[in-house]
Amino acid sequence: MPNNSSESIASHAEPRRSEAGMLASVTRWRRKIGEPIIELCIRLSGILVVVFVFLIFLFLLRDSLSLFRQYPLRRFLFGTAWLPISEPPQFGVVPLLLGSIYVTLGAIVICVPLGVGSAMFIAEVAPKHLKNVLKSLVEILASIPSVVLGFLGIIWLAPVLRNTFHLSTGMCGLTGSLLLAFMALPTIISISEDALISVPRTYREAAFGLGATRWQTLWRIVLPSASSGILAAVMLGIGRVVGETMVVLMVTGNAPVIPRSLLQPLRTLTATIAGEMGETVGGSDHYYALFAVGLVLFAITFTINLVADLFLRRARK
Amino acid sequence: MVSEPVIKTVHLDCFFGAHQVLRNINLEIPANEILGIIGPANSGKTTFLRALNRLNYLHRTYSQSGEILLDGRDIRQISDNLLRKKIGIIFALPQVLPVSILDNVAYGPKVHGVTNKETLARTVEEALKRAYLWEEVKDRLQEPAVRLSGGQQQRLCIARTLAVGPQVILYDEPCSGLDPISTAKVEDAMQQLKADYTQILVTNNTKQASRVSERCAFFLMGELVEIGPTHDLFTYPQDKRTDDYITGRFG
Numbered sequence: 144m145p146n147n148s149s150e151s152i153a154s155h156a157e158p159r160r161s162e163a164g165m166l167a168s169v170t171r172w173r174r175k176i177g178e179p180i181i182e183l184c185i186r187l188s189g190i191l192v193v194v195f196v197f198l199i200f201l202f203l204l205r206d207s208l209s210l211f212r213q214y215p216l217r218r219f220l221f222g223t224a225w226l227p228i229s230e231p232p233q234f235g236v237v238p239l240l241l242g243s244i245y246v247t248l249g250a251i252v253i254c255v256p257l258g259v260g261s262a263m264f265i266a267e268v269a270p271k272h273l274k275n276v277l278k279s280l281v282e283i284l285a286s287i288p289s290v291v292l293g294f295l296g297i298i299w300l301a302p303v304l305r306n307t308f309h310l311s312t313g314m315c316g317l318t319g320s321l322l323l324a325f326m327a328l329p330t331i332i333s334i335s336e337d338a339l340i341s342v343p344r345t346y347r348e349a350a351f352g353l354g355a356t357r358w359q360t361l362w363r364i365v366l367p368s369a370s371s372g373i374l375a376a377v378m379l380g381i382g383r384v385v386g387e388t389m390v391v392l393m394v395t396g397n398a399p400v401i402p403r404s405l406l407q408p409l410r411t412l413t414a415t416i417a418g419e420m421g422e423t424v425g426g427s428d429h430y431y432a433l434f435a436v437g438l439v440l441f442a443i444t445f446t447i448n449l450v451a452d453l454f455l456r457r458a459r460k
Numbered sequence: 461m462v463s464e465p466v467i468k469t470v471h472l473d474c475f476f477g478a479h480q481v482l483r484n485i486n487l488e489i490p491a492n493e494i495l496g497i498i499g500p501a502n503s504g505k506t507t508f509l510r511a512l513n514r515l516n517y518l519h520r521t522y523s524q525s526g527e528i529l530l531d532g533r534d535i536r537q538i539s540d541n542l543l544r545k546k547i548g549i550i551f552a553l554p555q556v557l558p559v560s561i562l563d564n565v566a567y568g569p570k571v572h573g574v575t576n577k578e579t580l581a582r583t584v585e586e587a588l589k590r591a592y593l594w595e596e597v598k599d600r601l602q603e604p605a606v607r608l609s610g611g612q613q614q615r616l617c618i619a620r621t622l623a624v625g626p627q628v629i630l631y632d633e634p635c636s637g638l639d640p641i642s643t644a645k646v647e648d649a650m651q652q653l654k655a656d657y658t659q660i661l662v663t664n665n666t667k668q669a670s671r672v673s674e675r676c677a678f679f680l681m682g683e684l685v686e687i688g689p690t691h692d693l694f695t696y697p698q699d700k701r702t703d704d705y706i707t708g709r710f711g
Contacts, residue, residue, distance in 0.1 A: 271520070349555035349617070351515060353568040353624055354544035363567070368558055 210431035225399040242409040249320025258331030266339035285329035293393030314396035316405035327380035338372020371458035378451030388413040472526035496673030548621035554613035562601040568624035591619035611642020
């Protein structure tokens with residue numbers, strides 16, 4: 144292919160060269176020197192991205208391994224207590240991992256139906272002007288800084304939850320789940336909406352032509368056709384939820400214990416790193432333990448993004 | 461034409477926004493007729509077809525005035541779903557759904573409330589047979605319908621429409637994407653369906669209209685220029701514009 148195209152370009156350029164020598168030499172210079180340079184730059188930037196990701200991974204791995212030289216990997220992965228400053232310290236990641244999983248699952252249960260529902264409304268039901276308003280509102284929603292949401296969570300949501308469920312504190316997993324769901328909504332809505340809109344118009348017409356109602360068309364035809372895209376949207380939303388730090392640090396109560404329910408204070412992987420990093424001595428076991436937590440987090444988000452990517456690729460087919 | 465027409469339009473005007481696409485169309489279509497509608501692009505053929513089962517209303521800017529009667533009853537008195545069940549449509553490009561062959565045909569009856577598996581299976585088989593597709597697909601009903609060839613897909617769409625139990629079938633240039641052999645098969649299916657259905661065929665292919673239809677209507681720029689028995693229309697057109705079109709002077 145590349146051979147062919149360069150040949151055809153050359154044959155097009157042939158007569159021009161004889162007509163205007165100056166122009167031709169410029170064109171030739173561009174093709175001989177300019178284009179390879181541009182190509183090189185593009186290639187370099189592509190490679191750099193890969194290199195960065197790889198370096199981050201290596202860095203995390205190196206510092207995590209420093210921990211495992213002092214502290215057995217098995218006790219890190221399966222330890223049920225995170226007591227980094229007791230004597231001797233315990234670095235069991237299980238409470239943090241469960242904290243992350245609880246908060247994330249809670250957020251998913253809330254934001255997936257809400258997000259997909261909103262996407263369906265925007266893509267299929269809303270009249271045009273309302274659609275535009277809603278789409279820009281969703282974008283605005285995405286641009287609210289997480290610390291602002293966290294602040295609202297502390298001063299407004301947490302007291303409401305405390306009074307509703309008669310808790311000793313409103314700073315618990317549920318507060319985090321609710322706010323995180325809110326944060327994942329824009330991602331889920333806009334990507335699901337794209338998936339719904341890209342369902343061919345012909346499917347709808349075929350269904351309407353057979354006398355299907357709007358709801359039957361949406362439920363039986365449009366939604367299944369868009370399912371891969373919607374799943375990808377959900378996975379990306381989850382990725383966002385798992386990685387989010389500020390909100391959970393502010394509102395989940397920061398108790399690194401194994402949670403029994405979402406109504407208890409708990410702590411996620413992200414909040415642990417952010418909260419403790421400032422208090423550790425560089426090069427201590429605690430310091431390296433936080434890197435190990437980071438590695439666990441990296442593995443989780445990497446897997447989620449990979450799965451989302453697989454779904455998106457299937458959706459494009 | 462002694463019998464009551466199945467479809468009758470009275471002073472039908474159709475608009476997309478401010479643009480008038482059809483002007484004062486008065487037509488009567490008796491039962492079991494195959495009516496051909498010919499005319500150059502943008503003459504309003506497709507709009508006419510889609511006005512009959514109100515598919516035009518999927519466009520937000522669409523409006524129409526005048527009356528369309530189905531069996532003497534104004535179609536505004538019939539719900540969209542029931543109307544489209546009674547007046548099925550076959551589109552220019554086969555619009556198969558991304559499910560199996562079986563589910564494509566079963567989809568129509570399902571949306572109209574048929575849930576019994578045996579009834580569905582019988583309906584599907586019957587419809588596929590009538591669309592001349594059964595022999596080709598009976599051993600691969602669970603395969604995705606998109607694997608069928610273009611001609612098979614179009615006959616699958618016909619089967620899908622038949623499975624709903626329509627009274628009238630509309631064809632919107634059903635063979636524009638098909639090779640001659642597939643076209644012939646679709647035309648055969650139409651001839652076989654004549655006994656039980658009223659059919660309206662919009663086509664850009666005047667030869668197809670002359671092969672298949674009994675009466676033929678010529679549309680030009682939103683007007684019904686001429687309608688008559690196909691043989692007469694093609695041999696002694698009454699209007700000069702019809703003559704120009706069918707002899708290939710324009711369009």
